[in-house]
Amino acid sequence: MIKKILLILFFSINANAALEVTIAQGKVEPTPIAITQIFGADSDTARYGNTLRQIINNNLTNSGLFYTVNEDLYIQSDNLVEKVPRFEDWKLIKAQFLLSADVSKTDKGIRLRMRLYDVFNAKEIEKLQLSIPDENLIRRVGHTVSDIVYERITGETGYFDTRIVYVSEIGPLDQRVKRLAIMDQDGHLDSHQFLTDGKNLVLTPRFAPNNQIVTYMEYKNNLPRVYIYNLKTGEREIVGDFPGMTFAPRFSPDSQSVVMSFSDPNNAANSEIYLMDLNTRSRLRLTNDSGIDTSPSFSPNGEKIVFNSDRGGSPQLFIMDKNGDNIKRISKGRGVYGNPVWSPRGDLIAFTKLTQGNFHIGVMDTNGNNERVIVRDFSLESPAWSPNGRYLIFHRQKRSNLDGTGGEVSIHFIDITGYNERVIPTPLDGSDPAWSPLL
Amino acid sequence: MLKKLFMLIVAGFFLASCAATKTEEGGNVDAASTSASSSSGGEITAGTQEDLIVNVGDRVFFEFDSSELTVDAQATLDAQAAWLMQYPDTNITVEGHADERGTREYNLALGDKRAFSVYSYLAQAGIDTNRMEYVSWGKERPDVIGSDETAYSQNRRGVTIVSN
Numbered sequence: 001m002i003k004k005i006l007l008i009l010f011f012s013i014n015a016n017a018a019l020e021v022t023i024a025q026g027k028v029e030p031t032p033i034a035i036t037q038i039f040g041a042d043s044d045t046a047r048y049g050n051t052l053r054q055i056i057n058n059n060l061t062n063s064g065l066f067y068t069v070n071e072d073l074y075i076q077s078d079n080l081v082e083k084v085p086r087f088e089d090w091k092l093i094k095a096q097f098l099l100s101a102d103v104s105k106t107d108k109g110i111r112l113r114m115r116l117y118d119v120f121n122a123k124e125i126e127k128l129q130l131s132i133p134d135e136n137l138i139r140r141v142g143h144t145v146s147d148i149v150y151e152r153i154t155g156e157t158g159y160f161d162t163r164i165v166y167v168s169e170i171g172p173l174d175q176r177v178k179r180l181a182i183m184d185q186d187g188h189l190d191s192h193q194f195l196t197d198g199k200n201l202v203l204t205p206r207f208a209p210n211n212q213i214v215t216y217m218e219y220k221n222n223l224p225r226v227y228i229y230n231l232k233t234g235e236r237e238i239v240g241d242f243p244g245m246t247f248a249p250r251f252s253p254d255s256q257s258v259v260m261s262f263s264d265p266n267n268a269a270n271s272e273i274y275l276m277d278l279n280t281r282s283r284l285r286l287t288n289d290s291g292i293d294t295s296p297s298f299s300p301n302g303e304k305i306v307f308n309s310d311r312g313g314s315p316q317l318f319i320m321d322k323n324g325d326n327i328k329r330i331s332k333g334r335g336v337y338g339n340p341v342w343s344p345r346g347d348l349i350a351f352t353k354l355t356q357g358n359f360h361i362g363v364m365d366t367n368g369n370n371e372r373v374i375v376r377d378f379s380l381e382s383p384a385w386s387p388n389g390r391y392l393i394f395h396r397q398k399r400s401n402l403d404g405t406g407g408e409v410s411i412h413f414i415d416i417t418g419y420n421e422r423v424i425p426t427p428l429d430g431s432d433p434a435w436s437p438l439l
Numbered sequence: 440m441l442k443k444l445f446m447l448i449v450a451g452f453f454l455a456s457c458a459a460t461k462t463e464e465g466g467n468v469d470a471a472s473t474s475a476s477s478s479s480g481g482e483i484t485a486g487t488q489e490d491l492i493v494n495v496g497d498r499v500f501f502e503f504d505s506s507e508l509t510v511d512a513q514a515t516l517d518a519q520a521a522w523l524m525q526y527p528d529t530n531i532t533v534e535g536h537a538d539e540r541g542t543r544e545y546n547l548a549l550g551d552k553r554a555f556s557v558y559s560y561l562a563q564a565g566i567d568t569n570r571m572e573y574v575s576w577g578k579e580r581p582d583v584i585g586s587d588e589t590a591y592s593q594n595r596r597g598v599t600i601v602s603n
Contacts, residue, residue, distance in 0.1 A: 172584075173581060173584045174580060174581050174582065174584055175580070176579065201579060203543060203547075203579070204543060204544065217547075222532075222574055223574070224547070224574065224575065244551075245547065245551050245574070245575055247544060247547045247548075248544040248547070261544070261547075261548060263548060263551040263552075263575070265555070268552070268555060268559070269551045269552055269554070269555030269573075270548075270552065271547075271548035271551065271552075292545065292548040292549065292552070294544045294545060294547075294548050295542065295544045295545070308542070308544070308545060310504070310545075314504070315504075315541075315542075315545055336504075336541070338541065338542035338544070338545050339542050339544070352542060354540060354541070378586070379539070379586075381542055381543065382542075382543070399586035400584050400585055400586050400590075401584070401585055401586075402583070402584060402585045402590070403584075404584050406586070407584070407586075432543070
């Protein structure tokens with residue numbers, strides 16, 4: 001992903017192997033990191049550096065895998081881009097890693113130089129220099145640097161230079177106005193943008209794994225159908241133009257097809273799962289059962305599909321081959337299951353479960369074993385994976401009351417260990433979040 | 440003009456005859472929700488949504504996670520079919536809805552099955568399918584706001600909307 005960013009003119013990776021941070025099951029002890037000022041020669045660059053530092057600090061802290069050592073404790077206050085740090089000073093305040101950077105103006109825009117040090121081993125482990133042609137890219141730059149630090153220290157793929165598409169909600173609960181909206185993964189207001197005007201109800205946006213295209217459902221002229229939205233061109237296009245409702249769309253791993261439900265009037269409006277090739281527009285029916293079949297989600301290798309069906313009586317999770325063969329129930333627990341989503345790592349399936357009056361979001365192995373609840377509340381829905389498969393985002397809705405109050409819905413982030421839950425801020429209420437691939 | 444008057448009389452006649460069943464079959468008309476509340480003052484125009492709501496019952500209710508028509512629901516739909524026979528120029532859209540205790544996508548599917556149950560019942564009762572459309576709103580348009588069974592039972596519904 002780093003290579004993809006055009007703004008990088010020069011970039012060097014230190015050849016040392018990544019240092020492993022212990023990420024076992026259960027609670028992760030966050031790694032202490034010190035982030036010096038991002039130095040600038042004048043007030044403009046100093047301000048720029050300050051903003052960058054905030055972005056990086058927030059990202060790393062929000063991941064739950066880092067905490068930043070309180071700046072008041074710093075003994076050394078120098079710019080450590082060209083100067084070797086006094087490692088003893090940093091060891092004393094228990095910083096395990098040390099990040100220093102500076103920014104300066106050049107003919108080609110802004111230059112950022114960064115150094116990452118392993119304090120305990122007293123050595124530089126990463127350095128980079130970025131040439132930033134456009135000041136407005138500051139948030140992308142902050143995210144990119146965060147990804148480099150995260151990857152270098154944890155050994156996992158980063159996820160900061162990504163966006164979240166979701167449904168922004170406002171108005172009375174029985175006449176909700178819903179708009180597609182998009183923002184950086186941290187929910188920063190500067191990055192926030194509405195994609196639709198709220199005239200038509202929109203639901204369940206999902207990113208293509210390989211590009212900046214979103215598939216979603218829209219009630220255009222009161223006809224609920226599946227659409228795609230090209231974020232680069234702004235073009236919107238119907239893809240589920242069938243003689244009945246199409247819904248629950250998701251891309252295949254190669255982003256060339258959309259798998260979705262179609263409720264055919266010639267089949268008693270019973271929802272079946274179809275695969276549509278976006279290039280040829282040919283469609284293939286994958287399920288054939290008198291029960292509801294919906295919420296399909298591909299395995300990352302494209303071989304299997306997990307889906308939701310009430311063919312056995314109550315809604316449960318099933319997997320099938322990509323052509324619809326070998327259907328097998330995988331959910332084993334009591335309760336009503338839904339929303340299965342295959343992890344990008346391929347090893348887990350996230351789901352919702354309704355039991356004993358509460359919704360649960362959990363993960364299970366792809367054969368249904370080792371089911372584990374991550375979060376439980378009155379109303380939880382729409383789990384979506386971070387591109388590195390370590391985190392989930394979902395929405396949480398409060399109870400509503402007869403007088404019309406309540407029902408607030410917000411987007412949350414959580415580590416799949418069940419720790420480090422936090423709200424991702426949105427200007428209005430938010431639901432149905434979905435994560436982009438790395439930009 | 441005369442024709443309209445005649446229709447009104449016929450409507451009144453017919454409705455009086457089935458009023459007894461109507462009140463039993465969940466016709467606890469929640470008129471405030473979908474209709475304009477003009478009924479307080481003026482007369483109800485025959486063949487309108489308001490007429491349907493007040494004198495026939497515009498909706499049927501479903502059991503949890505079910506799209507089967509109950510006996511009560513069938514009685515309401517029989518009355519709706521008779522009413523639609525009476526106003527042959529009236530077209531309708533049947534909306535299928537679900538309560539909030541399910542995923543968005545499952546509820547869209549369920550809402551569609553519910554809407555289709557109503558639609559096909561009316562079709563079997565002799566209403567031309569060219570006069571009817573149906574659509575699922577899943578759990579997106581509750582009639583009663585609230586997170587309790589009272590609200591849920593009102594929200595698991597199929598609603599007949601006069602579309603012209």
